[in-house]
Amino acid sequence: MKCDYCNLEINGQYYIDSWGHNFHCNHLSEAKVCGSCGSIVIPTSTPRPVRLDDGRSICGNCSTDAILNDWQMNRCINAVYEFYKRGKISFPRQNIKFTLVNENKIVKNALGFTSSIGNRYTVKLLLGLNKTIMCSVITHELMHIHLHQIDVVDLLTKQENEGICEVASFFSL
Numbered sequence: 001m002k003c004d005y006c007n008l009e010i011n012g013q014y015y016i017d018s019w020g021h022n023f024h025c026n027h028l029s030e031a032k033v034c035g036s037c038g039s040i041v042i043p044t045s046t047p048r049p050v051r052l053d054d055g056r057s058i059c060g061n062c063s064t065d066a067i068l069n070d071w072q073m074n075r076c077i078n079a080v081y082e083f084y085k086r087g088k089i090s091f092p093r094q095n096i097k098f099t100l101v102n103e104n105k106i107v108k109n110a111l112g113f114t115s116s117i118g119n120r121y122t123v124k125l126l127l128g129l130n131k132t133i134m135c136s137v138i139t140h141e142l143m144h145i146h147l148h149q150i151d152v153v154d155l156l157t158k159q160e161n162e163g164i165c166e167v168a169s170f171f172s173l
């Protein structure tokens, strides 16, 4: 069996990640984890991994459809609005501002984050997520806004709020 990281034969102990890649154990300390999907970034992969300004690396699989600019982000947002429209849920779109941010501008380990002042919302989205993950993050964040709009946030526990948003993002996939 060949190592997916260095392409040399594996004898003895090895490591399998959740995507089914096999690695020599010694790569674990040097290897970067994809800032989008969490898989190990293989430097020599085709397509090539991408390196972002904030130091994160995006693996080859994610790099082909990583969301890196507003145009790409807006396409995801519109797709998610369409998803909600089918479920008869609408949003005060003009009051929702989306921004792509790097890792230093968002809560640690968060992929998205929504804050509100009154009826105005700011949704931060982590730069470089692949399209599928980005759309599910947007779906999650918009559900927070919906719960706020229908005024049930305080009737639910924090876990219940998060749970509903997770379920919504699951169904959008």
Ligand SMILES: [Zn+2]
Pocket: 003, 004, 005, 006, 007, 008, 023, 024, 027
């Ligand atoms: Zn190896």
Ligand SMILES: [Zn+2]
Pocket: 034, 035, 036, 037, 038, 039, 058, 059, 060, 061, 062, 063
């Ligand atoms: Zn990835």
Ligand SMILES: [Zn+2]
Pocket: 140, 144, 162, 165
């Ligand atoms: Zn949430």
